[in-house]
Amino acid sequence: MSEHGHHLTSDEFRRHGYAVIDWIAEYLDGVEKYPVQSQAVPGEVRARLPQRPPDQGEPFERMLADIDDVIVPGLTHWQHPSFFAYFPANNSGPSILGELLSAGLGVQGMLWATSPACTELETHVLDWLLDALGLPDRFRSTGPGGGVLQDSASSATLCALLAARTRVTSSPADIARCTVYASEHAHSSVAKAVRIAGLDPGLLRLIPTDAQHALRVDAFTEALDRDLAAGLVPAMVVASVGTTSSMAVDPVAGIARAARPAGCWVHVDAAMAGSAAVCPEHRWLHDGVDLADSYCFNPHKWMFTNFDCDAFYVADRTALLDALSISPEYLSNPATASGAVIDYRDWQVPLGRRFRALKLWFVLRHYGLDGLRHHLREHIRIAQRFAQQVAAHPDFELAAPAPLNLVCFRHVAGDAFNAELVERLNRSGQLYVTHTRLDDRYTIRFSVGQTRTTQRHVDAAWEDIQRTAGEMGQTQAHTGT
Amino acid sequence: MSEHGHHLTSDEFRRHGYAVIDWIAEYLDGVEKYPVQSQAVPGEVRARLPQRPPDQGEPFERMLADIDDVIVPGLTHWQHPSFFAYFPANNSGPSILGELLSAGLGVQGMLWATSPACTELETHVLDWLLDALGLPDRFRSTGPGGGVLQDSASSATLCALLAARTRVTSSPADIARCTVYASEHAHSSVAKAVRIAGLDPGLLRLIPTDAQHALRVDAFTEALDRDLAAGLVPAMVVASVGTTSSMAVDPVAGIARAARPAGCWVHVDAAMAGSAAVCPEHRWLHDGVDLADSYCFNPHKWMFTNFDCDAFYVADRTALLDALSISPEYLSNPATASGAVIDYRDWQVPLGRRFRALKLWFVLRHYGLDGLRHHLREHIRIAQRFAQQVAAHPDFELAAPAPLNLVCFRHVAGDAFNAELVERLNRSGQLYVTHTRLDDRYTIRFSVGQTRTTQRHVDAAWEDIQRTAGEMGQTQAHTGT
Numbered sequence: 001m002s003e004h005g006h007h008l009t010s011d012e013f014r015r016h017g018y019a020v021i022d023w024i025a026e027y028l029d030g031v032e033k034y035p036v037q038s039q040a041v042p043g044e045v046r047a048r049l050p051q052r053p054p055d056q057g058e059p060f061e062r063m064l065a066d067i068d069d070v071i072v073p074g075l076t077h078w079q080h081p082s083f084f085a086y087f088p089a090n091n092s093g094p095s096i097l098g099e100l101l102s103a104g105l106g107v108q109g110m111l112w113a114t115s116p117a118c119t120e121l122e123t124h125v126l127d128w129l130l131d132a133l134g135l136p137d138r139f140r141s142t143g144p145g146g147g148v149l150q151d152s153a154s155s156a157t158l159c160a161l162l163a164a165r166t167r168v169t170s171s172p173a174d175i176a177r178c179t180v181y182a183s184e185h186a187h188s189s190v191a192k193a194v195r196i197a198g199l200d201p202g203l204l205r206l207i208p209t210d211a212q213h214a215l216r217v218d219a220f221t222e223a224l225d226r227d228l229a230a231g232l233v234p235a236m237v238v239a240s241v242g243t244t245s246s247m248a249v250d251p252v253a254g255i256a257r258a259a260r261p262a263g264c265w266v267h268v269d270a271a272m273a274g275s276a277a278v279c280p281e282h283r284w285l286h287d288g289v290d291l292a293d294s295y296c297f298n299p300h301k302w303m304f305t306n307f308d309c310d311a312f313y314v315a316d317r318t319a320l321l322d323a324l325s326i327s328p329e330y331l332s333n334p335a336t337a338s339g340a341v342i343d344y345r346d347w348q349v350p351l352g353r354r355f356r357a358l359k360l361w362f363v364l365r366h367y368g369l370d371g372l373r374h375h376l377r378e379h380i381r382i383a384q385r386f387a388q389q390v391a392a393h394p395d396f397e398l399a400a401p402a403p404l405n406l407v408c409f410r411h412v413a414g415d416a417f418n419a420e421l422v423e424r425l426n427r428s429g430q431l432y433v434t435h436t437r438l439d440d441r442y443t444i445r446f447s448v449g450q451t452r453t454t455q456r457h458v459d460a461a462w463e464d465i466q467r468t469a470g471e472m473g474q475t476q477a478h479t480g481t
Numbered sequence: 482m483s484e485h486g487h488h489l490t491s492d493e494f495r496r497h498g499y500a501v502i503d504w505i506a507e508y509l510d511g512v513e514k515y516p517v518q519s520q521a522v523p524g525e526v527r528a529r530l531p532q533r534p535p536d537q538g539e540p541f542e543r544m545l546a547d548i549d550d551v552i553v554p555g556l557t558h559w560q561h562p563s564f565f566a567y568f569p570a571n572n573s574g575p576s577i578l579g580e581l582l583s584a585g586l587g588v589q590g591m592l593w594a595t596s597p598a599c600t601e602l603e604t605h606v607l608d609w610l611l612d613a614l615g616l617p618d619r620f621r622s623t624g625p626g627g628g629v630l631q632d633s634a635s636s637a638t639l640c641a642l643l644a645a646r647t648r649v650t651s652s653p654a655d656i657a658r659c660t661v662y663a664s665e666h667a668h669s670s671v672a673k674a675v676r677i678a679g680l681d682p683g684l685l686r687l688i689p690t691d692a693q694h695a696l697r698v699d700a701f702t703e704a705l706d707r708d709l710a711a712g713l714v715p716a717m718v719v720a721s722v723g724t725t726s727s728m729a730v731d732p733v734a735g736i737a738r739a740a741r742p743a744g745c746w747v748h749v750d751a752a753m754a755g756s757a758a759v760c761p762e763h764r765w766l767h768d769g770v771d772l773a774d775s776y777c778f779n780p781h782k783w784m785f786t787n788f789d790c791d792a793f794y795v796a797d798r799t800a801l802l803d804a805l806s807i808s809p810e811y812l813s814n815p816a817t818a819s820g821a822v823i824d825y826r827d828w829q830v831p832l833g834r835r836f837r838a839l840k841l842w843f844v845l846r847h848y849g850l851d852g853l854r855h856h857l858r859e860h861i862r863i864a865q866r867f868a869q870q871v872a873a874h875p876d877f878e879l880a881a882p883a884p885l886n887l888v889c890f891r892h893v894a895g896d897a898f899n900a901e902l903v904e905r906l907n908r909s910g911q912l913y914v915t916h917t918r919l920d921d922r923y924t925i926r927f928s929v930g931q932t933r934t935t936q937r938h939v940d941a942a943w944e945d946i947q948r949t950a951g952e953m954g955q956t957q958a959h960t961g962t
Contacts, residue, residue, distance in 0.1 A: 005847075005848050005849050005851055005852020005853075005855060006852070007573060007574065007856075007932060007933065008573070008574030008575070008847075010506040010507070010509065010510045012574065013502070013505070013506050013509075013574040013577075013578075014502055014503060014506050016574065016575075016578055017499075017502030017505070017506070017574075017577075017578060017581075018498075018499055018502060020578045020581050020582055020585075021494070021495055021498030021499060021502060021581075022495060023582070023585070024494070024498070024581070024582065024585030024586075025491040025494050025495050025498070026491070027585060027586070028491065028494075028585070029491045037594075038596065038597050038598070040597040040598070042593070042597070042816060042819070042821045042822045043601070043821075044597070044601075045597055045598045045601035045602060045605075046601045046602075046604065046605050049602070049605050052609065052612050053609040053610075053612060053613050053845045053846075053849075053850055054845070054846055054849045054850070055849050055850050055851050056849040056851055056852075057846070057847050057848050057849035057851070057852045058846045058847065058849065060575065060578075060843075060847065062846075063575070063842070063843055063846055063847070067582065070598070071598045071602065071839075072598075073598075074596070074597040074598025074599075074601065074602075075586065075588055075596050075597075075598050075599070076588065076594070076595055076596045076597075077588070078586075078587050078588045078589055078595075078596070079586070079587045079588075086589075086595070086811070086812075089587060089588075089589050089833070090587070091584060091585070091587035092488060092489070093488065093489030093493065093494040093497065093498075094489070094497075094541065094544075095584070096494075096498075096581070096584045096585050096587075097494075097497055097498060097501045097541075099580065099581070099584040100498075100501050100502075100505070100577070100580070100581045100584065101501055101504070101505065101548065103572060103576070103577045103580040103581065103787045104501075104504075104505030104508060104509070104572070104577050105505075105508070105556065105559075105560070106559050106560045106570060106571070106572035106577075106787060106788070107556055107557065107558070107559045107560075107570075108559055108567075108570050108788065112523070113518075113557070114557055114559075114567070115519065115555070115556050115557045115559070116519050116521040116523070116525070116526055116555040116556075116557075117519070117521070117526045117551070117552045117553075117554075117555025117556050118555075118556070120524070120525075120526035120527045120555065121526060121530070121552065121555075123527065124526075124527050124530050128533065128534040129534075131533050131534060132534050151632065151831050151833070152831035152832060152833045154830065154831045154832045154833075155830060155831050158677075158830065162676075162677060165679070171681075172656070172657040172679065172680065172681035172682075172683075173657045175653070175656070175657070175679045176653040176654045176656070176657065187809075188807045188808075188809040188812070188832070189832060191807050192805065192807050192830075192832075195643075195804065195805075195807075196639075196643060196677065196678065196805075196830060197677065197678070197679050198646070198653065198656045198678050198679020198680065199653065199679065200652075200653035201653075202653075244809075244811055245810075245811055300833075306584045306587060306835075307587070307589065307833055307835050308831075308833060308835060323676065324673065324676075324677075326669045326672050326673050326676075327669075328668075328669040328725075329726075329916070329917050329918045330567070330725055330726055330915060330916070330917040330926065331567075331669070332916075333915075334904075335523060338523070340523045340524075341523045349635065349636060349639060349673075349677060349830060350632050350633035350635045350636050350789075351633060351635045351669070351670060351673075352570070352632070352633045352635070352781075352788055352789060354787075354788050354789060358552075361544070362541075362544055364534045364535070365534075365535055365538070365539045365543075365544055366486075366489075366538050366539065366541065366544070367486050367538050368486050368534075368535045368536050368537040368538035368539065369534055369535070369536050370486055370536050370537055370538070371486020371487070371537075371538045372486075374486060375488075423815075434811060434814075435810075435811070436810050436811040437810045445811065451488060452488065
């Protein structure tokens with residue numbers, strides 16, 4: 001065995017650890033030199049890797065060099081301040097270091113007993129977030145409800161559906177009669193959860209939306225009544241607070257008032273938008289959430305916290321535990337038996353769980369609520385400014401209201417032109433945007449939220465968009481297409 | 482806003498980053514000074530935390546100080562070399578730094594297009610592991626199969642079940658007739674997956690085991706035939722290669738030969754034991770895996786890779802994609818449309834995913850296969866030595882064969898004595914063991930696998946066990962109980 005096959009000494013760990021810290025500092029400082037979207041073609045990264053794993057250990061320096069040579073060219077840089085695609089997945093210094101500490105401690109949080117601090121810090125920080133976002137007390141751990149960190153809003157939606165399904169069914173045969181409701185613009189994770197949970201995908205009702213792409217309560221009520229009359233079992237409705245496509249905000253209160261008499265679970269998915277509620281002026285986003293059975297948002301999207309970190313709350317944890325609790329002998333312990341503790345294994349799909357609350361705790365303490373408000377307001381301000389510029393330009397139009405940090409727009413020249421515009425912009429490497437369809441038209445999504453995105457980056461993007469569209473227009477004029 | 486509400490400068494990040502690296506180096510070097518199991522009582526950690534999140538940001542130094550003051554006393558130290566409880570969740574320098582780098586890069590791997598290197602390195606390293614563990618080519622990504630990293634074996638089992646369920650059902654109503662098979666000692670995640678997937682928990686057949694606690698093929702075949710005759714639909718059988726309770730190895734080949742004619746999916750769960758197959762002399766563990774539809778093991782248990790990191794393979798990825806693929810417009814892209822790339826969002830429950838392959842790549846390259854073999858063989862050697870000592874002691878007996886790194890044993894004085902023994906040992910803080918039930922008797926589990934566990938730690942544990950049992954015996958002799 002080579003010397004490199006040994007466990008690192010603490011001196012070696014420090015030396016390599018400092019090198020990785022330096023590497024990250026330089027990467028984040030210099031990320032603007034890279035094309036935002038990777039220019040790699042399929043197979044390009046693999047072609048540079050040895051066919052077989054090494055028999056002999058290798059020096060750490062070689063691995064770090066390969067990060068530069070092999071990995072970085074294959075990355076799309078989500079921490080690039082000109083990343084306007086999909087949704088932000090912004091990280092930050094305190095979050096990165098919280099994740100590092102979690103890896104170093106290497107503890108398991110599946111049970112309270114397997115590391116009490118891992119569970120208690122998580123519960124506590126999730127209660128903190130209720131105060132931070134003005135969320136209702138019914139989600140507080142000191143009552144019948146409580147919060148838990150999931151890896152993603154997809155998993156939160158699944159857990160909500162499992163709790164809802166358990167609440168309305170008394171036998172497995174009932175499951176095939178369960179209906180689920182969500183807006184036609186709700187996230188794909190709703191359909192995925194329906195399939196995973198064994199419900200009939202044909203009984204997922206995608207409810208029509210209004211002119212603002214928000215779920216129509218009248219259409220939901222109609223669907224609900226029709227299903228009830230047909231002897232079906234309404235299990236859950238998902239209200240999106242900020243849809244992925246267009247940041248449309250479904251009317252949570254109206255949805256909940258219609259759903260509750262039918263025994264239908266109300267889940268609120270505020271994956272990206274929820275963070276904005278740290279600012280009192282955006283608390284309107286949470287109107288009606290006090291009537292919901294569950295709620296989630298992702299600090300890993302727009303709150304400077306590394307993926308994965310989804311905050312999921314239930315008003316009544318009994319339904320969740322009924323759906324997910326299984327207690328084998330090899331996990332039994334006095335604390336669990338006492339009933340005085342939370343065992344988060346019963347709040348999620350996997351059994352094991354790492355110490356995810358650390359990074360969130362570090363972020364909340366490093367920035368403070370005032371710091372978070374400052375940065376989110378700045379993102380919203382520059383997104384709004386961009387929306388106004390788009391709206392004022394004769395060749396562009398807004399495709400949806402832009403209440404926060406997502407601007408949906410299109411060039412007036414039609415679908416093919418917009419698709420080509422997006423491809424050219426992304427190929428330039430100067431910025432990265434993605435698209436959706438709204439009102440059956442190709443629509444460009446411009447999502448502002450990377451940690452270091454400033455007005456300069458948005459202004460440059462707007463210049464690029466106008467210039468590229470202008471060049472395309474001239475080409476088309478010349479070729480007559 | 483206080484100065485601390487700002488994003489860290491790169492100089493600040495380096496300074497705090499070095500401090501965290503130093504903290505981890507000192508923690509891992511000095512971890513033996515802590516009681517292995519936290520002595521905290523419920524609520525103790527929370528009581529030391531402020532009721533509300535701070536409005537103003539705090540200096541990083543204060544957070545790091547709170548790790549020592551508030552968090553560490555509430556930790557059970559999974560990286561303590563005298564941690565013999567549950568299963569190992571061993572970390573290592575290269576793994577910690579790989580996780581750090583992943584957090585620093587902050588990229589998303591949900592699609593190939595969202596960071597090609599994230600997907601391609603994962604696929605590649607999973608192919609490497611086939612060579613490393615002598616696993617069959619049918620799981621290689623270059624054929625119809627392939628591998629993916631899941632967070633846990635629980636999620637792998639769930640995904641296998643979803644693929645299996647999709648393969649054998651043609652409508653949601655069929656789901657209620659699906660049967661699932663596993664040994665009575667299989668992991669609780671099988672029962673959890675059955676519930677999540679909407680199957681009838683009453684149709685989970687827990688098959689009796691033989692004297693070695695391994696699944697009896699004859700009993701499985703009988704159950705299968707009975708269910709087929711009753712018109713039920715055998716969906717999946719789970720073969721455990723190393724059960725959680727006792728490291729029993731189910732006869733995979735016999736199970737597969739019985740299951741396959743019935744169209745029943747064969748999933749092999751080698752969560753902890755799989756790592757041992759890096760040593761050619763332990764490849765017998767994988768006998769019959771060439772007949773399985775899916776397989777998983779956890780590098781995050783016994784391969785020096787931080788949780789979470791489960792390697793999950795399928796022989797035919799079509800069934801998995803059929804179960805989990807959903808393609809909304811806002812995720813459509815040319816690479817996906819070309820069919821030339823893997824989009825791992827369709828191989829798992831969540832949508833988002835972080836760059837988990839980095840830490841595994843670092844571990845495989847730092848240690849090399851020879852290095853991994855060296856460390857695993859040493860763990861197995863000292864566990865075997867411990868098993869021999871237990872077997873040779875008149876007051877103790879082995880409760881199961883101990884082929885690898887888990888030793889199940891008990892004192893001859895009965896259940897109450899053993900339970901009290903475990904409680905005293907754990908309260909001492911000198912070591913941490915957990916228990917199970919085998920043959921309806923309380924059984925102590927002694928699991929060797931923490932990165933820095935050496936013979937010295939196991940010898941000391943054996944001394945503690947004998948001494949504590951001796952003291953208890955004297956007390957009982959005095960009090961006549």
